[in-house]
Amino acid sequence: MIDTELYSMRLREKAIIPSERKILIARLAGSEQEKDLTTSVNCRGYGRIRHFRLKQHTDWSQDPLPILPAAKALNYTPDIVLRTQVFQNAACNWRCWYCFVDFDRLSADLRVSDYFTTDELIGMYLEDQNRPDVIDLSGGQPDIVPEWLVWTMESIKKNGLEGKIYLWSDDNLSTRYFWQYLTSEQRKFVASFPKYARVACFKGYDETSFSFNTLAQPKLFNQQFEVYRDLLKEGLDMYAYATFTAPPHAGLLDSMEEFVDRLQEIHPNLPLRTVPLKVEAFTPTKRRVKAKQEESIVFQHEVHTAWIEQLNKRFSEYERNLPICDVPMVL
Numbered sequence: 001m002i003d004t005e006l007y008s009m010r011l012r013e014k015a016i017i018p019s020e021r022k023i024l025i026a027r028l029a030g031s032e033q034e035k036d037l038t039t040s041v042n043c044r045g046y047g048r049i050r051h052f053r054l055k056q057h058t059d060w061s062q063d064p065l066p067i068l069p070a071a072k073a074l075n076y077t078p079d080i081v082l083r084t085q086v087f088q089n090a091a092c093n094w095r096c097w098y099c100f101v102d103f104d105r106l107s108a109d110l111r112v113s114d115y116f117t118t119d120e121l122i123g124m125y126l127e128d129q130n131r132p133d134v135i136d137l138s139g140g141q142p143d144i145v146p147e148w149l150v151w152t153m154e155s156i157k158k159n160g161l162e163g164k165i166y167l168w169s170d171d172n173l174s175t176r177y178f179w180q181y182l183t184s185e186q187r188k189f190v191a192s193f194p195k196y197a198r199v200a201c202f203k204g205y206d207e208t209s210f211s212f213n214t215l216a217q218p219k220l221f222n223q224q225f226e227v228y229r230d231l232l233k234e235g236l237d238m239y240a241y242a243t244f245t246a247p248p249h250a251g252l253l254d255s256m257e258e259f260v261d262r263l264q265e266i267h268p269n270l271p272l273r274t275v276p277l278k279v280e281a282f283t284p285t286k287r288r289v290k291a292k293q294e295e296s297i298v299f300q301h302e303v304h305t306a307w308i309e310q311l312n313k314r315f316s317e318y319e320r321n322l323p324i325c326d327v328p329m330v331l
């Protein structure tokens with residue numbers, strides 16, 4: 001099991017050079033992940049264009065992120081295929097077996113990553129004549145190095161692009177580095193930066209599923225809620241994902257009821273800003289999936305049904321059909 005506190009610190013030591021304002025970015029060229037990409041990597045092998053599409057599933061909820069919030073902010077029609085420029089920092093403190101990133105690209109491994117300033121990253125992005133209007137700071141776990149977001153915002157501002165780009169970042173809710181390494185002025189700068197939103201992922205719906213998915217200690221499941229609440233309190237525009245893979249078990253309805261209660265303790269509308277993420281196979285995950293994981297991929301459908309039941313019980317049809325970006329959620 002991962003010692004999250006210690007491993008986060010060790011990763012951070014390699015994942016950032018504060019004095020040079022440099023962040024360790026994963027090289028996607030040559031990775032297993034690259035085989036799953038529908039477009040070739042860009043930015044000299046350290047970035048990629050990702051297309052997000054609104055898909056209707058017969059057996060799963062629709063994932064409207066980040067399409068609807070970005071489309072609203074940029075005045076696009078909501079049915080567009082959203083093109084985004086993705087960069088991945090090369091460090092994550094957890095090891096979800098379903099992660100579509102190669103584990104060496106999460107380990108601050110200097111053989112498959114390199115240091116860049118955010119001016120250099122934004123510079124590479126600007127070289128592309130057909131660049132998207134959306135930048136996605138992904139990972140890895142971007143909040144191992146929360147300065148990355150602040151410096152990116154500063155680089156965007158310096159290039160006169162403030163308010164013209166939709167900026168999206170991911171978070172696995174594993175650390176409190178947002179408070180530890182950013183000043184209150186920097187946190188305010190982040191919260192008030194135009195057209196920025198963050199999606200944080202709840203890695204399971206109870207301690208067992210959380211630990212099964214991440215290899216982190218079960219008690220850290222609870223910390224995810226605290227970190228999410230505090231980010232919302234800072235004034236960030238927040239969304240959420242939740243993964244539902246778990247070893248099959250009894251008492252599912254009670255577990256799900258408690259999970260949705262806890263989301264609503266943060267904000268009554270948080271379940272409407274939470275998207276269940278269907279776990280699927282990717283090239284890097286093939287070697288990691290054993291019988292238990294296979295079972296959990298099947299079981300996630302039962303968990304998803306329990307989730308839908310909770311939403312149906314707690315929200316009207318009108319509320320459930322609101323576009324996710326129109327669900328009010330301010331603390």
Ligand code: SF4
Binds near residue numbers: 095101106172
């Ligand atoms: S937290 Fe995210 S980046 Fe880290 S291993 Fe899990 S899915 Fe991958």
